Amino acid sequence: MLNKPAALIQEREFSFTAVDFQAIARRLYDLAGIRLNPSKDSMVYSRLVRRIRTLKLAGFADYLQYLARHTEEEQHFINALTTNLTSFFREAHHFDVLSQYLKQHPACKTIWCAASSTGEEPYSIAMTVAEHFGSFEVPIDIIASDIDSQVLAIATKGIYPQERVENLSQTQLKNFFHRGVAAQAGQVRVVPELAAMVKFTRINLLDQKWPLPESIDVIFCRNVMIYFDKSMQLQILERMVKRLSPDGLYIAGHSENFAHASHLVKPNGKTTYKPVTNRS
Structure with a gap:
């Protein structure tokens, strides 16, 4: 734990120092x-200690050595x-916005x-x-991608607790989900026809090659x-923009702003962007 009294550190099962955190953050x-914020030290400890126990290692220093020697551990780490x-x-x-885009761009x-x-x-995109x-x-x-193989496995199954779909309309529930019965009561499953519309694949955005089409209409x-x-934002955004079609659309999150990337994208509404290279 960073910047906490030594007595609190001793309460933990394994020693976890600032040096350990910094090494994990670098990796x-x-x-x-x-980038890991130092405020995430407790989260890092609680999540990685499970791997340390599973692997029967002596502590974080041993785990970092194990990670360096076993590339198959990298996915568990991520x-x-x-x-x-x-x-x-x-x-x-x-x-x-997507619905409107589809109306205006029938060639998507x-x-x-x-x-x-x-x-x-x-x-939600498929619906x-x-x-x-x-x-x-x-x-x-x-095409749906993520760096985390575990969440991709959940996504591929398409099974969710009932409360996850409570905000959907009755029409959407009827058209796109099957309700579980008996042992599956309290769960819903995406209908096979909707699941077939989505191809899930693992992609690390830092990889040199992305298994994607050269031209993408909406990201x-x-x-x-x-x-x-x-710096990393600009590198990734530039690669994405290069794949956008001439009238492509980039959709960002509510907490993201690309004012520093005005040479790559221009605002096209609330947290949506068009590539600058397609400026008419």
Whole structure:
């Protein structure tokens, strides 16, 4: 624990020093480009201590050595330290924007959800697309990616607690979800037709190559850039903008602002952007 009395540190099962935290923060930045605020030290301890117990290691120093020697541990490390907060139709105005975009751009072919988490966002995109076409058979590919393999497994299953869909309309519940019965009571499952509209894949935004089409019409990248420093934001945003179609649309999160990237994107409404390269 950082900047806390030594007595409090001793209460923990394993020693966790500022040096340990800084080494973990550097490793996460190298692997995923994510910066850890020192205020997250308790979160880091609580999440990684589970891996230390599972691996039967002596402490954080041993864990860092293990991580350096075993590349297969990197995914567990990233999964443990990434935060996934999402809901169906979160920031609902973005889905109104998407619906309007589909009306104005009938040639739209590809939508990329760059931080799918447990699936609520890409399924919300798919519902919006299905409602636009009045069908599950649509001419649009929806690609949903995340760096966390565990949340992708949940997203692929498409099973959620009943309370996750309480804010959806009765029509949406009827058209897009099956209610669980017997042992599955209290859960809902995305209907197979909707699930088939979304392709889930693991992508680390720092990877040199992204398994994506060269041209993408709409990119949802919401509340992701806040975890990167300004330099990393610009690098990732520039790569994304290069893939946007001439009339492409970039949708950001409510806490993100790209005033520092005015050479790459220009505002197109509330937290939505157009690429500057397509300025007429």
